[in-house]
Amino acid sequence: MKMRGNGKGLLFAAALAACAGAAFHGPAEAQDKKFKIYLSMSYSGNGYQTETSNLIKALAATPPYDKMVELKTVISGTDVQAQASAYESMISAGADAIITFPISATGLNRAIHHACEKHVLVYTYSATVTEPCARTVSYITAGFAQNTAQWLVNTLNGKGKVFIDRGVPGNSVDKMNYDGAMSVFKKYPGIQIIAEYYGMWSSQATQQETAKALAAHPDVDAVFGENGEDGIVKAMLAAGMQKLVPVTGENTNGFRLALANPDLRKRGLTGISSGDPINVSGYAFKLMMEELTGKRKVSVHNIEYPLPWVPADKVKVCAGDKFEDGCNAFPADKVPDSFNTEVFDPVLTPELSLTSALNGTPTPGATIQPLPGDIVRQAPDVPGINCGKCEAPADLFKLTKVQATVQP
Numbered sequence: 080m081k082m083r084g085n086g087k088g089l090l091f092a093a094a095l096a097a098c099a100g101a102a103f104h105g106p107a108e109a110q111d112k113k114f115k116i117y118l119s120m121s122y123s124g125n126g127y128q129t130e131t132s133n134l135i136k137a138l139a140a141t142p143p144y145d146k147m148v149e150l151k152t153v154i155s156g157t158d159v160q161a162q163a164s165a166y167e168s169m170i171s172a173g174a175d176a177i178i179t180f181p182i183s184a185t186g187l188n189r190a191i192h193h194a195c196e197k198h199v200l201v202y203t204y205s206a207t208v209t210e211p212c213a214r215t216v217s218y219i220t221a222g223f224a225q226n227t228a229q230w231l232v233n234t235l236n237g238k239g240k241v242f243i244d245r246g247v248p249g250n251s252v253d254k255m256n257y258d259g260a261m262s263v264f265k266k267y268p269g270i271q272i273i274a275e276y277y278g279m280w281s282s283q284a285t286q287q288e289t290a291k292a293l294a295a296h297p298d299v300d301a302v303f304g305e306n307g308e309d310g311i312v313k314a315m316l317a318a319g320m321q322k323l324v325p326v327t328g329e330n331t332n333g334f335r336l337a338l339a340n341p342d343l344r345k346r347g348l349t350g351i352s353s354g355d356p357i358n359v360s361g362y363a364f365k366l367m368m369e370e371l372t373g374k375r376k377v378s379v380h381n382i383e384y385p386l387p388w389v390p391a392d393k394v395k396v397c398a399g400d401k402f403e404d405g406c407n408a409f410p411a412d413k414v415p416d417s418f419n420t421e422v423f424d425p426v427l428t429p430e431l432s433l434t435s436a437l438n439g440t441p442t443p444g445a446t447i448q449p450l451p452g453d454i455v456r457q458a459p460d461v462p463g464i465n466c467g468k469c470e471a472p473a474d475l476f477k478l479t480k481v482q483a484t485v486q487p
Contacts (some may be wrong), residue, residue, distance in 0.1 A: 085113070101343040106232050114176065114371060115147040117169040117356050119184035120154045121162045122247050125281040126417035128180065128435045130205065131360035134367065134422070135178060137435035138364050142446045147372075157247065159186035166190035169199070176200040176371050178364055181208050184251035200371055205355055207251045207465040211380050214370075215465050216363035218283050220458040221251050223354050223384035226258025227327035228479040230351050234325050235484035238269035239300030242292050242329075244278045244285055244483055246373040251464045252355070253305065260303055262476040266487040273299065278307045282331065282417040285310030286317070293318045301325045306355060309333030309416045312348065323347040329354025330387060333416025335408035339394040349414045352407075353480075356421035357436070358386045361428040381465045384459035387421050388480050400433040409433075426451065 099129035120128060120133055132152060139150040153169070155162040162182050167190055175245055177194060181187050181203050183308045188210040194201050195212035203387055207215040231241065243260065246253035264270045278285030286309035293299065293314060300326050305312050308328025316321050323346045328334050330352050337343055339352055362384060370373035397406035400413075408422065414437065422436045427450065432442040460469040 097151045115149050115198040116176045118152045123154045129358050133439035134361040135364045136439035137441050159183045163190040178202045180354050181206050186353045202363050202367040204360040209467045212349050216382045218384040219255040223257040225476045227351050228260040228263035229480050240273045242302040244276045244304040246280045253285040280306040281311040282307045286314045289314035304328035312337045330421045332418040335394045337390040337437035349391045357419040358417045379457045381458035383456045
């Protein structure tokens, strides 16, 4: 008979407590059966997805998880039914937990509910689902889109032609980003959205789609971007634009280096680097493990991850492999342009390193450190995004990083 995930964890925790010292990482060797955990990816092929999976793989291979976890990775693509079928196969195979980037906020609910009925713990990272039995860990309610959009409006003094570079169609992350940005742009009649396209959170696809938009609208004044935004800058340079325009985006290394480049700044490039902190997957995995092993009881469905916020004049290149002395980007010869820089968090995931993000390997000598007891922060409800029968707060898209300096 399959044992409920939490129940099994409690028995395991009791065994730990019986051991002298009962450190979190101490007596894991006593467990005779590993937890069978599936990493379910949908969309793949970009730097973000590779890095998020690498962080999970690195943590699963870090003591004591290396002796507690049997991790299997499944990539099902962008088809909702394919990912739902993958979930069902994982349930049938005896999964104890599934950690997943869900391609749909609502289309996977039946399979997730079935997993919960079978006592399989389900955590999502970055993207969300509305099925209440799952735990969603995401930054999408933290204000990325409305704050960067307002920064663009302020920079343009309320008037200008703007491109919107979106992510993957139908995903909860892209919908929240688009809705948040439009909640600002629609207030300003002087802002004209002259092109919208899907860059698929890929630097290459974003460069290609931006190039097409530039060919049709060379008079653009600014670009609102999602992940892969380094491709926006490359498209402008490839098009031979001498006068560059402001760009907002997420946290790819190439974008941050461009924002810090004095020559490009003289030509007009400026912007904000914010968006999806890649470490959200590592945090979600550790939270899931603490619940699975009975170390923590998590009753919150929607869990918010803090938003990074790096203006162009705050970009600082690191001398080493860590974020130290206020640095927040790496030299071009250390990581690819598409590398997502927000890997490190000394509180949530001190076990991770640059090598972990690049290769999915554990940091030598590192052991899993417990999360702070009060770390779980409840995210606001958003109907159709992270909850079904719920009501969003009236100030869902409030500004938290900037103020409007231009009146509509």
